[in-house]
Amino acid sequence: MKILVSNDDGISSPGIWALADALKKIGEVTVVAPLTEQSAVGHAITMKYPLRVTEYYKDGEFFGYAVDGTPADCIKMGVRNILQQTPDIVISGINLGSNAAINIIYSGTVSAAREAAIMDIPAIAVSVTSHNAKHFEFAARYAGELAEMVVKNGIPNGTLLNLNVPDLPEEQIKGILVTQQGKTKWDDIYQERNDPYGNKYFWLTGNLIETDNSLEADHFALKNDYVSVTPIHFDLTDYKTYETMKSWNLETSFKKS
Amino acid sequence: MKILVSNDDGISSPGIWALADALKKIGEVTVVAPLTEQSAVGHAITMKYPLRVTEYYKDGEFFGYAVDGTPADCIKMGVRNILQQTPDIVISGINLGSNAAINIIYSGTVSAAREAAIMDIPAIAVSVTSHNAKHFEFAARYAGELAEMVVKNGIPNGTLLNLNVPDLPEEQIKGILVTQQGKTKWDDIYQERNDPYGNKYFWLTGNLIETDNSLEADHFALKNDYVSVTPIHFDLTDYKTYETMKSWNLETSFKKS
Numbered sequence: 046m047k048i049l050v051s052n053d054d055g056i057s058s059p060g061i062w063a064l065a066d067a068l069k070k071i072g073e074v075t076v077v078a079p080l081t082e083q084s085a086v087g088h089a090i091t092m093k094y095p096l097r098v099t100e101y102y103k104d105g106e107f108f109g110y111a112v113d114g115t116p117a118d119c120i121k122m123g124v125r126n127i128l129q130q131t132p133d134i135v136i137s138g139i140n141l142g143s144n145a146a147i148n149i150i151y152s153g154t155v156s157a158a159r160e161a162a163i164m165d166i167p168a169i170a171v172s173v174t175s176h177n178a179k180h181f182e183f184a185a186r187y188a189g190e191l192a193e194m195v196v197k198n199g200i201p202n203g204t205l206l207n208l209n210v211p212d213l214p215e216e217q218i219k220g221i222l223v224t225q226q227g228k229t230k231w232d233d234i235y236q237e238r239n240d241p242y243g244n245k246y247f248w249l250t251g252n253l254i255e256t257d258n259s260l261e262a263d264h265f266a267l268k269n270d271y272v273s274v275t276p277i278h279f280d281l282t283d284y285k286t287y288e289t290m291k292s293w294n295l296e297t298s299f300k301k302s
Numbered sequence: 303m304k305i306l307v308s309n310d311d312g313i314s315s316p317g318i319w320a321l322a323d324a325l326k327k328i329g330e331v332t333v334v335a336p337l338t339e340q341s342a343v344g345h346a347i348t349m350k351y352p353l354r355v356t357e358y359y360k361d362g363e364f365f366g367y368a369v370d371g372t373p374a375d376c377i378k379m380g381v382r383n384i385l386q387q388t389p390d391i392v393i394s395g396i397n398l399g400s401n402a403a404i405n406i407i408y409s410g411t412v413s414a415a416r417e418a419a420i421m422d423i424p425a426i427a428v429s430v431t432s433h434n435a436k437h438f439e440f441a442a443r444y445a446g447e448l449a450e451m452v453v454k455n456g457i458p459n460g461t462l463l464n465l466n467v468p469d470l471p472e473e474q475i476k477g478i479l480v481t482q483q484g485k486t487k488w489d490d491i492y493q494e495r496n497d498p499y500g501n502k503y504f505w506l507t508g509n510l511i512e513t514d515n516s517l518e519a520d521h522f523a524l525k526n527d528y529v530s531v532t533p534i535h536f537d538l539t540d541y542k543t544y545e546t547m548k549s550w551n552l553e554t555s556f557k558k559s
Binding site: 082084085086087088089090091092093095096097098117118121122125126147149150151156159163183186187190191194198200201204215218220221222223224225226230233234235237238244245246247248249272274275276277278279280281282283284285286287290291293295296297298299 | 339341342343344345346347348349350352353354355374375378379382383404406407408413416420440443444447448451455457458461472475477478479480481482483487490491492494495501502503504505506529531532533534535536537538539540541542543544547548550552553554555556
């Protein structure tokens with residue numbers, strides 16, 4: 046199994062080290078990851094600036110390729126220019142911090158996997174629930190097992206799996222659930238401060254509004270110590286509203302020729 | 303009607319000027335837009351750096367607020383700190399260049415509108431199909447008419463409308479269609495070059511693979527000189543695969559306590 050590995054925390058994150066090490070036991074791993082941290086970068090791609098690729102060494106050994114761009118850039122560059130062939134699967138992570146509910150929208154980790162899905166390559170995004178994660182071992186091994194299931198069972202073109210793992214010892218995890226994207230979201234607050242020159246600036250902070258209360262929702266499953274696996278896709282059409290809007294009279298003041 | 307206006311081309315783009323001018327005829331307009339161009343920035347938000355807000359003047363008159371962040375940042379900042387109340391609608395644009403099919407994923411214009419949808423505020427993203435757009439007038443006026451329809455008819459919380467308008471005189475436009483996100487996507491190519499110091503760098507380029515052939519697809523409707531209105535949402539769950547995956551044995555090597 047040829048595996049392309051990326052992330053959004055950057056190539057020097059312990060999350061991607063743990064993931065690459067575990068995956069090397071089950072396949073041929075190529076790492077192409079951002080040179081610097083790219084959290085909350087969403088599905089940004091770099092078009093106005095050129096990209097550079099450098100070789101990254103860890104403990105004196107070649108580990109992978111670093112790209113001075115976004116997670117989505119890394120997948121494009123990895124497939125087109127570095128591998129120059131389609132891998133069997135792309136795995137992005139391990140992210141430090143969960144990517145569930147609304148955070149899927151902002152996540153660079155997920156966007157790397159989504160970029161693969163756009164290229165019709167099966168993909169998995171993997172995150173552990175703590176920003177100071179201590180338990181990568183099970184998450185890394187399970188990402189590999191899920192990859193084997195994906196390659197064996199197949200998933201539709203354009204679909205990716207969003208895997209989130211509680212930051213717990215394996216024996217404290219309650220089980221593994223297929224879930225849906227939850228409705229939990231942020232109540233944003235900007236903290237107002239003054240810089241040393243008296244100018245105002247704002248830091249984004251906020252509180253989670255936790256509206257999910259079923260184990261079918263990714264965020265709630267994680268809160269209850271379950272591993273969450275959510276199939277997501279990039280067809281954003283709201284088909285229900287598409288049908289409703291057919292009865293709108295859209296051509297108001299429009300002057301047809 | 304209280305209208306919050308943003309975009310991704312930046313506050314000094316003629317697209318947002320045309321939009322704001324047209325909307326002032328039908329409502330109370332507040333402009334909060336990126337200080338600099340943010341194309342292809344996706345749904346990035348700024349967390350690692352603080353944001354600053356400056357007043358932007360055009361032809362000696364106050365035009366709006368410039369934020370040194372992303373389109374999504376502008377919506378959060380606009381609603382929470384500048385308006386300090388929920389507008390009736392958010393309108394993002396007018397983008398120079400269409401945001402249809404796969405480009406919805408990369409678009410900063412759409413992400414501004416999506417950020418509003420996340421906040422349960424109705425929203426419209428509006429783009430004209432040319433990077434050297436000449437015909438803003440109808441697009442700007444029609445965005446306003448669509449806004450009035452949205453406020454009158456309602457759209458579900460979490461849904462936004464992605465409006466794309468051909469860059470043509472109004473009388474050459476064939477009609478207005480409710481559409482779905484098309485399947486057209488990019489075949490990426492990185493151009494390899496050397497900098498003046500002999501170091502390699504890569505520019506992202508590519509060709510469109512135009513697989514859409516029905517007027518139900520946004521990209522094809524635009525190619526055939528129709529205005530395209532696509533209802534999109536941010537629930538990324540692939541419900542079909544969610545059902546399929548329930549028959550997978552996910553708990554492989556997992557050791558339940």
